[in-house]
Amino acid sequence: MIETRCISLAGVAIYLFLGTHAWAGDNEGDVAFGEYLSSQCVTCHQLSGASNGIPPIVGWDTTSFYQVMDTYRQKARENKAMQTIAAGLSDHDIKSLAAYFATIETTEN
Amino acid sequence: MSINRRHFNAIAGAGALTWGLSANAPALFSAGKPRVVVIGGGAGGATAARYIAKDSKGALDVVLIEPNRKYYTCFFSNLYLGGFRDYESIGHTYEQLATAHGINVVHDWAEAVDRDKKQVRLASGANVAYDRLVVAPGIDLKYDSVPGYSVAASQNMPHAWKSGTEVALLKHQVENMKQGGTFVMVPPPNPYRCPPGPYERISMIAHVFKQKNPNAKIVVLDPKPKFSKQGLFQEGWERHYGGMIEWISPDIHGGIKGVDADAMTVTTDFDTFKADAASVIPAQSAGAIAAKAGLTNDSGWCPINPATMQSTIDKNIHVIGDASIASAMPKSGFSANSQAKSAAMAVRAALTDAQAFPARYANTCWSLIATNDGVKVGATYKAGEAKIEPTNKFISKTGESDDLRMQTYEESVGWYDGISKDIFG
Numbered sequence: 001m002i003e004t005r006c007i008s009l010a011g012v013a014i015y016l017f018l019g020t021h022a023w024a025g026d027n028e029g030d031v032a033f034g035e036y037l038s039s040q041c042v043t044c045h046q047l048s049g050a051s052n053g054i055p056p057i058v059g060w061d062t063t064s065f066y067q068v069m070d071t072y073r074q075k076a077r078e079n080k081a082m083q084t085i086a087a088g089l090s091d092h093d094i095k096s097l098a099a100y101f102a103t104i105e106t107t108e109n
Numbered sequence: 110m111s112i113n114r115r116h117f118n119a120i121a122g123a124g125a126l127t128w129g130l131s132a133n134a135p136a137l138f139s140a141g142k143p144r145v146v147v148i149g150g151g152a153g154g155a156t157a158a159r160y161i162a163k164d165s166k167g168a169l170d171v172v173l174i175e176p177n178r179k180y181y182t183c184f185f186s187n188l189y190l191g192g193f194r195d196y197e198s199i200g201h202t203y204e205q206l207a208t209a210h211g212i213n214v215v216h217d218w219a220e221a222v223d224r225d226k227k228q229v230r231l232a233s234g235a236n237v238a239y240d241r242l243v244v245a246p247g248i249d250l251k252y253d254s255v256p257g258y259s260v261a262a263s264q265n266m267p268h269a270w271k272s273g274t275e276v277a278l279l280k281h282q283v284e285n286m287k288q289g290g291t292f293v294m295v296p297p298p299n300p301y302r303c304p305p306g307p308y309e310r311i312s313m314i315a316h317v318f319k320q321k322n323p324n325a326k327i328v329v330l331d332p333k334p335k336f337s338k339q340g341l342f343q344e345g346w347e348r349h350y351g352g353m354i355e356w357i358s359p360d361i362h363g364g365i366k367g368v369d370a371d372a373m374t375v376t377t378d379f380d381t382f383k384a385d386a387a388s389v390i391p392a393q394s395a396g397a398i399a400a401k402a403g404l405t406n407d408s409g410w411c412p413i414n415p416a417t418m419q420s421t422i423d424k425n426i427h428v429i430g431d432a433s434i435a436s437a438m439p440k441s442g443f444s445a446n447s448q449a450k451s452a453a454m455a456v457r458a459a460l461t462d463a464q465a466f467p468a469r470y471a472n473t474c475w476s477l478i479a480t481n482d483g484v485k486v487g488a489t490y491k492a493g494e495a496k497i498e499p500t501n502k503f504i505s506k507t508g509e510s511d512d513l514r515m516q517t518y519e520e521s522v523g524w525y526d527g528i529s530k531d532i533f534g
């Protein structure tokens with residue numbers, strides 16, 4: 001799963017490797033808080049995992065999710081909408097979002 | 110509970126009746142759950158109903174009052190006008206709200222709100238009692254803000270600024286305009302629904318003319334000296350439709366004096382413009398029920414508490430979407446959807462033991478200038494002391510690559526799917 005993600009996101013792969021040191025684990029996110037925050041995301045990203053111009057973000061492992069969000073926050077990955085959204089998120093916010101979205105399974109195939 | 114619900118529907122259809130709790134007749138048919146009533150099943154109201162029902166997991170009864178059986182979004186109606194979508198692709202039903210979330214969707218008009226008795230009177234005569242009310246009626250048009258304009262005049266000069274079939278009428282008139290004719294557009298003064306909307310509409314009309322009527326002209330008589338994404342639109346108009354669109358600022362035309370829908374003329378201080386087809390979008394205010402309920406201030410819009418979207422006039426009522434005064438947030442479907450979530454959380458926290466987190470708001474407005482040439486503007490917001498305040502913002506740049514513009518357009522298509530599911534389930 002992580003490998004696939006690295007390939008599809010070649011530009012951010014390096015963060016995934018650094019990430020294991022920079023961020024200890026999955027257990028810091030608060031799922032209920034993440035669910036609340038997720039309401040801001042599902043205007044664009046569908047909970048079903050459907051993708052049509054906007055990529056799916058459900059069912060990711062929390063580490064890659066955190067790292068990808070951080071690349072937007074650092075403006076290391078382009079997309080003005082995502083950069084702006086990520087800029088307003090704290091570490092705890094992102095970890096909570098990661099924890100929540102990890103619990104959702106895609107219903108698209 | 111479902112038996113009670115069916116029972117209500119059956120009798121309510123038959124005549125005037127007060128549902129559930131009222132001031133002096135306690136819980137006649139109610140299962141005793143607190144009831145949330147939502148007026149208006151558009152981008153704001155349907156989202157609020159859905160989030161309240163979904164997240165309270167049966168602890169609250171949710172009644173949504175909306176006259177239309179199908180909601181045609183204004184968002185992407187410009188793409189329909191330009192031929193990028195068909196009409197049915199922008200229509201949505203309320204079925205999922207009922208089946209997936211148990212929302213009682215009542216197809217009727219809210220005619221009055223009795224704030225002391227906490228009940229809503231419907232056009233059919235029935236009353237619906239509420240513990241909390243969410244008011245999301247969108248806008249109404251101030252026809253008389255443009256002398257000579259009226260509902261009758263809108264037949265020849267459609268505004269097409271509310272959900273529904275009027276945009277199909279406008280499309281018909283655009284497509285059948287005489288060869289080499291002039292289309293005249295009068296955008297609305299601030300504040301109004303969807304700041305970039307009139308200019309996206311102009312782009313889409315130009316797109317149609319470019320294919321079907323290449324010598325046509327578009328004259329825009331704007332009451333405003335500047336407009337949303339101006340640099341991006343004007344660059345795109347020059348690039349794709351060179352010379353077809355003439356935008357005239359009030360500094361030049363001196364102000365709109367009036368329209369004559371029979372003669373098809375628009376008169377400004379400076380000149381009279383003869384149109385072969387036209388769209389006139391007048392000034393706007395909160396949907397009429399908001400003023401009737403006493404929820405508007407002198408501006409014609411509804412003041413709110415930025416943390417909860419509660420009316421500053423009545424704390425049992427939340428006003429969301431275009432009808433509210435959301436300060437820096439533009440009146441958009443995205444904003445209405447975002448505000449609905451904050452209101453839904455506040456309603457659940459007030460009526461159940463749900464936890465309330467600090468409100469966060471966001472908006473993005475995409476506009477299509479020509480095939481695969483999309484631009485966007487957006488921001489995130491927080492609740493300040495007295496107002497909703499921006500935290501971070503962005504806007505597309507002039508001179509961006511074709512690839513980026515195409516990606517931006519594709520994003521907007523994904524967003525339309527996403528928000529439609531988020532609103533209607």
Ligand SMILES: Cc1cc2nc3c(=O)[nH]c(=O)nc-3n(C[C@H](O)[C@H](O)[C@H](O)COP(=O)(O)OP(=O)(O)OC[C@H]3O[C@@H](n4cnc5c(N)ncnc54)[C@H](O)[C@@H]3O)c2cc1C
Pocket residue numbers: 148149150151152153154174175176177180182183184185186187217218219220245246247248269270271272302303306307310396397398429430431432440441442443444445473474475
């Ligand atoms: C041409 C155009 C393009 C647009 N493009 C975009 C875009 O790309 N992106 C974007 O985010 N926004 C866009 N918008 C703006 C968007 O459509 C509105 O901001 C949004 O619909 C506001 O939501 P709302 O819930 O406040 O009102 P609405 O969506 O208008 O919903 C109000 C509902 O309340 C109902 N209602 C009114 N009065 C009563 C009553 N008394 N009783 C019961 N029901 C009542 C109405 O029938 C209606 O269904 C566009 C608008 C236009 C006109």
